[in-house]
Amino acid sequence: MGLLVVGSIALDSVYTPFGETADAPGGSAVFFAAAGAILHPVQVVGVVGADYPLAALKSLEARGVDLSGVEQAAGESFRWKARYSYDLASRETLETRLGVFAQFRPKLPAPFRKARYAFLGNIDPELQLGVLDQVTAPALVACDTMNYWIQSKRDLLLELLRHIDILMVNDSEARELSGDWNIYRAARWVLERGPKMAVIKQGEHGALLVSPDTTFKVPAYPLQDVFDPTGAGDAFAGGFMGYLASTDDLTLPNMRRAMMYGAAMGSFAVRQRRRSAGSRASCGPPGRRSPWEK
Ligand code: AMP
Numbered sequence: 001m002g003l004l005v006v007g008s009i010a011l012d013s014v015y016t017p018f019g020e021t022a023d024a025p026g027g028s029a030v031f032f033a034a035a036g037a038i039l040h041p042v043q044v045v046g047v048v049g050a051d052y053p054l055a056a057l058k059s060l061e062a063r064g065v066d067l068s069g070v071e072q073a074a075g076e077s078f079r080w081k082a083r084y085s086y087d088l089a090s091r092e093t094l095e096t097r098l099g100v101f102a103q104f105r106p107k108l109p110a111p112f113r114k115a116r117y118a119f120l121g122n123i124d125p126e127l128q129l130g131v132l133d134q135v136t137a138p139a140l141v142a143c144d145t146m147n148y149w150i151q152s153k154r155d156l157l158l159e160l161l162r163h164i165d166i167l168m169v170n171d172s173e174a175r176e177l178s179g180d181w182n183i184y185r186a187a188r189w190v191l192e193r194g195p196k197m198a199v200i201k202q203g204e205h206g207a208l209l210v211s212p213d214t215t216f217k218v219p220a221y222p223l224q225d226v227f228d229p230t231g232a233g234d235a236f237a238g239g240f241m242g243y244l245a246s247t248d249d250l251t252l253p254n255m256r257r258a259m260m261y262g263a264a265m266g267s268f269a270v271r272q273r274r275r276s277a278g279s280r281a282s283c284g285p286p287g288r289r290s291p292w293e294k
Contacts (some may be wrong), residue, residue, distance in 0.1 A: 003245040004112055005032045006045040006131040007121020007144075008078050008101065009052070009070065012288075014230055014286050015083040021228070025285040027054035027078060028144060031231030034285050035238030035265040036119075037063040040245040042238070043112045045069035045131060046123075049077035049103040056287035065226070068109050073100040081099040084123075088229050089203055090172075096148055101127075108134045117245040119237055120164070122146045124166035131162055140250060142166040142199075144237060150176050161194040168199040183208070184215065186273035197255070199240070201233050201266070209259050214252070218259040231285075232266040239265030 010027030030288035033251035041064040048054070048070060049207045054108065057067055076099035085089045106127055113136050120128035120143040128143060135141070136283075143155055143164045150173060161167060168188050171183055187198040200208045204226075206219040240262035248256055 001040070001117065001245050001250055002041045002112065002115030003036060003040050003117045003119075003241060004044055004045065004108075004115035004131075004135065005029050005119045005121050005238075005241075006069075006106055006127065007032060007119075007123050008050050008080075009044075009046040009057070010080050011052070011127050012076045012230060013079070014228060015079040016088060016228065017084070017086045018227070021289060023079070023233060024202045024288040025053060025089060026080070026231060026288060027285075028123065029056070029178065030060070030285045031269060032119060032121050032238040032241075033060055033235035034063070034220045035235035035269060036242035036245075037238075038047070038265070039239065039242030039261065040064075041066065041241070043069060043109075045112065046073045046104050047073050047100045047106060049075045049100045050071060052077045055283055059286040064250065064267060069106070069112055071104070073103070075100045075103075082230070085228065087227055088248075090199050091229075093148065097123075101230055106131050116140070116248070117241055118142070119241050120144070120160070121234060121237070122149070122267065125149055125153045125160045128160055129156065129163075132160075132191060139248075140241075140244060142168055143195075144233065145173060145177075147173060147176055153189045158193060161190070164195050166199055167198045168233070168240070169221070170201040170203070174198070174200050187215075197293075198264075199259070201236055203229070203232070207236065207259060207266075209255060211252070212264070216259065218256075218263045219273050220263055222223045223267055226270045229270045232270045235269035236262040236266035239263070 007029030008027035012026035081095040178186040243261035
């Protein structure tokens, strides 16, 4: 039961009111894989530059992550810089440098094409469409995006919505995409454009699963030690998709259970990382430290 992810493989520089981190391993595909592989083997498609610390990725292999779809290209890795507000609930992107992702054209290894579960992680919608074209018979395709792509590639994103089953975004992205401040109406707007379901992540307030007939809300695990919220959405997606792939059951009750797994993985991702790289207790990328640890 293949579980495929395409997304960014990044070096993140994150500032919080409590500390900062520079060029830490991250990216949507990496957070997804770190969390998803706890439940089911994950196949990753992406690209890194010549400067990427490959050891951080290698230790994902020990968790059941297949990296044969990750290319290393000449040039700089994708870099992202962001600053979080005092309550760690909102953030401002300071810089996005696409680096090798600007020229990347994904080519799936043959076994990846048979994936039954595909997650198109946050990355250029053109690349997300390029991956979707190569997957032969997926049972479920879910997709994430971000303000950067909503603003710069809106038309391609709307085209992508016509071909996917679930859009998974956070509340501010749902509002920006739909142009509606009300989250339930924003979810309906999404459903009218193709997806059968929308998953709206709401940070410490949990997440919603919205279908044409039902709305289901799962709370976030109440944490007292949030250090770096980066990647929580991707870890949520890893838990959600990893659970679905491991059970291969797409009934609504099982989708609801998958939401619980998503919430659990999201909460692991934002906590303080254990120092032992590759620890299964961490849903963050190996080698990534919380900003305050620096
Ligand atoms: P999340 O906190 O779940 O929204 O995901 C944050 C991750 O997304 C970080 O590790 C970033 O490297 C990555 N990221 C940020 N901006 C972009 C972008 N425009 N395209 C792809 N990945 C991005």
